[in-house]
Amino acid sequence: xxxxxxxxxxxxxxxxxxxxxxxxxxGLFVGAIPGLTATMxxxxxxxxxxxxxxxxxxxxxxxxSAMAIFAGDIPAALVRIPGTPSSAAxxxxxxxxxxxxxxxxxxxxxxxxxxxxxxxxxxxxxVAAPLLAELAMxxxxxxxxxLAALGLSATVMVSRGSQVKGAxxxxxxxxxxxxxxxxxxxxxRFTFGSVELLNGVNFIPAMIGVFGVSEVIRNVMEAHVAxxxxxxxxxxxFASIPQLFKKYKLHVPRSGLxxxxxxxxxxAGADIAAWLAYAVAKKSSKEPEKFGFGSIEAIVNSSTAxxxxxxxxxxxxxxxxxxxxxxxxxxxxxxxxxxxxxxPMIFEKNPxxxxxxxxxxxxxxxxxxxxxxxxxxxxxxxxxxxxKILMPAILMFCMVGSYAINNSLFDVGTxxxxxxxxxxxEANGFPVAPVxxxxxxxxxxxxxxxxSMIKTDWDFLPFFSRPVSATLCxxxxxxxxxxxxxxxxxxxxxRNQVPMQ
Amino acid sequence: MxxxxxxxxxxxxxxxxxxxxxxxDKDHPGPSLFPNILAALFIFFGSLLLFKARKxxxxxxxxxxxxETLPSRNVWNAFFTLGIIVAFMVLESWLGFLLTSFFLLFLxxxxxxxxxxxxxxxxxxxxxxxxxxxxxxxxxxxxxxxLGW
Numbered sequence: 318x319x320x321x322x323x324x325x326x327x328x329x330x331x332x333x334x335x336x337x338x339x340x341x342x343x344g345l346f347v348g349a350i351p352g353l354t355a356t357m358x359x360x361x362x363x364x365x366x367x368x369x370x371x372x373x374x375x376x377x378x379x380x381x382s383a384m385a386i387f388a389g390d391i392p393a394a395l396v397r398i399p400g401t402p403s404s405a406a407x408x409x410x411x412x413x414x415x416x417x418x419x420x421x422x423x424x425x426x427x428x429x430x431x432x433x434x435x436x437x438x439x440x441x442x443x444v445a446a447p448l449l450a451e452l453a454m455x456x457x458x459x460x461x462x463x464l465a466a467l468g469l470s471a472t473v474m475v476s477r478g479s480q481v482k483g484a485x486x487x488x489x490x491x492x493x494x495x496x497x498x499x500x501x502x503x504x505x506r507f508t509f510g511s512v513e514l515l516n517g518v519n520f521i522p523a524m525i526g527v528f529g530v531s532e533v534i535r536n537v538m539e540a541h542v543a544x545x546x547x548x549x550x551x552x553x554x555f556a557s558i559p560q561l562f563k564k565y566k567l568h569v570p571r572s573g574l575x576x577x578x579x580x581x582x583x584x585a586g587a588d589i590a591a592w593l594a595y596a597v598a599k600k601s602s603k604e605p606e607k608f609g610f611g612s613i614e615a616i617v618n619s620s621t622a623x624x625x626x627x628x629x630x631x632x633x634x635x636x637x638x639x640x641x642x643x644x645x646x647x648x649x650x651x652x653x654x655x656x657x658x659x660x661p662m663i664f665e666k667n668p669x670x671x672x673x674x675x676x677x678x679x680x681x682x683x684x685x686x687x688x689x690x691x692x693x694x695x696x697x698x699x700x701x702x703x704x705k706i707l708m709p710a711i712l713m714f715c716m717v718g719s720y721a722i723n724n725s726l727f728d729v730g731t732x733x734x735x736x737x738x739x740x741x742x743e744a745n746g747f748p749v750a751p752v753x754x755x756x757x758x759x760x761x762x763x764x765x766x767x768x769s770m771i772k773t774d775w776d777f778l779p780f781f782s783r784p785v786s787a788t789l790c791x792x793x794x795x796x797x798x799x800x801x802x803x804x805x806x807x808x809x810x811x812r813n814q815v816p817m818q
Numbered sequence: 819m820x821x822x823x824x825x826x827x828x829x830x831x832x833x834x835x836x837x838x839x840x841x842x843d844k845d846h847p848g849p850s851l852f853p854n855i856l857a858a859l860f861i862f863f864g865s866l867l868l869f870k871a872r873k874x875x876x877x878x879x880x881x882x883x884x885x886e887t888l889p890s891r892n893v894w895n896a897f898f899t900l901g902i903i904v905a906f907m908v909l910e911s912w913l914g915f916l917l918t919s920f921f922l923l924f925l926x927x928x929x930x931x932x933x934x935x936x937x938x939x940x941x942x943x944x945x946x947x948x949x950x951x952x953x954x955x956x957x958x959x960x961x962x963x964x965l966g967w
């Protein structure tokens with residue numbers, strides 16, 4: 318209780334509240350501009366968090382991401398382009414309803430159910446994280462090795478598109494994490510005589526490159542199109558909410574829980590949560606024919622799931638140090654930067670920070686309603702900001718942000734290189750989230766493996782004989798075998814169908 | 819197919835580069851263990867990608883891929899973006915942040931089609947805003963350069 322009050326007092330400090338307000342406005346702006354993602358916004362926030370105390374640093378990311386994920390719904394309804402990938406699942410439905418003159422209702426549903434989903438996620442984080450942290454206290458290097466392996470395997474499994482490409486992206490991230498002095502003998506690996514590389518690839522410029530520079534490149538390569546903005550009345554956006562809440566009272570908790578579960582899975586983000594909630598809602602709907610042609614049910618379910626997912630992703634990040642998505646990968650980087658080690662010990666050593674994060678989720682999602690309402694009111698102006706002005710400004714922030722961490726132009730070079738790598742990977746259908754997760758989890762994987770090997774004198778048995786370790790190992794192997802199983806089942810299904818025809 | 823080839827080449831390069839790495843002791847590998855495992859995985863998954871790409875490209879005509887290429891003007895915008903970053907790295911310490919930022923923002927905005935007046939005004943505003951945030955508030959030592967500020 319004492320720590321909870323301390324956490325709350327840290328959160329409610331005037332400076333922190335100011336940071337939250339600025340982060341909310343920033344998140345709404347980035348989320349509402351098509352082509353800019355919440356992950357990019359988080360990457361651009363890191364240079365600022367570098368100069369903040371841990372609590373404002375973390376809550377700025379919480380507030381920004383909650384707002385950005387909701388704000389993605391605004392251009393989806395008004396111009397038929399999702400502001401962030403998380404709103405892509407129901408963009409068609411949103412726009413169709415706007416064309417039918419129900420834009421006011423769509424925006425009201427987006428803001429309300431995003432807040433509800435986010436609050437569900439925040440409450441789950443509050444309950445689940447301390448329980449899991451107690452379990453994680455008993456973990457040793459063997460369990461942490463398997464946790465990292467499980468996280469990486471799940472990342473590949475749920476990554477978009479080809480799993481082979483997902484695996485290669487993850488291995489690339491793991492390889493980048495090996496650059497620098499190794500942990501066993503202090504031998505410099507792949508540094509090519511560079512002093513700057515002895516500490517490894519600097520995480521912050523790498524993130525800014527992968528998520529910021531690559532987005533700028535992608536945006537400047539697209540032809541500039543001025544999109545027509547649908548006119549929507551915004552006087553009574555909440556008028557239909559009580560009725561919809563009554564109608565979908567069971568859908569909301571279901572989609573919220575689904576979103577939280579997807580968030581907990583490493584590598585799966587809010588976009589996957591929204592797509593999955595959409596698919597589940599369609600399957601169980603009494604009006605599945607409306608999906609894709611203006612279904613409010615689709616928007617209720619998906620917008621609940623994508624905001625709930627955000628807090629879900631913080632559960633493995635805080636408890637085990639395993640990021641649930643790209644944003645929490647950045648959060649882990651920020652925690653290390655602040656001298657805090659994500660994992661069960663943070664619950665013992667810095668409980669006030671953990672509580673501040675819990676309360677930040679609650680506060681940020683409550684703020685989604687008033688800030689979201691204001692964003693809807695000013696959406697037409699936000700959507701008119703031309704990219705030919707926005708992109709140069711973002712690039713300047715990327716460059717100065719990368720430089721600011723160590724006052725080093727070498728870091729700007731790292732950002733450039735990672736931006737090119739990120740762009741080419743995305744352009745060729747490789748997901749970039751596994752690169753980031755590989756970069757974060759690589760040192761955990763290697764350190765825990767080597768430490769285990771050294772302390773057991775190269776005896777592999779404890780990796781499989783300890784109960785929790787064996788369970789995690791089995792789960793990892795099941796994930797590896799899953800593509801083979803599904804291919805086998807698919808073949809068997811096809812074989813059964815042929816004779817029937 | 820090219821992607822698969824690049825990853826295989828990367829795997830082979832890692833294997834070569836780890837040859838001089840020392841061992842933990844005479845029986846056990848040390849700093850080279852993890853990179854070698856990753857190299858093997860690069861080669862395995864790279865080959866898989868190559869094999870899959872060859873299999874799927876068998877039925878395709880080359881014109882199908884050619885039609886997906888981007889207009890050259892947009893590709894030049896990408897090169898221009900990279901050029902701006904390189905120019906920032908070269909000019910920042912010599913010209914100083916204020917001049918470099920204004921000059922590069924102006925060039926980039928003009929290149930993307932912003933009018934002359936807007937480019938000048940917005941470049942000044944963005945430069946001053948960035949300078950205020952990073953130099954004044956966050957106390958990042960941005961180079962004073964020629965102006966000495």
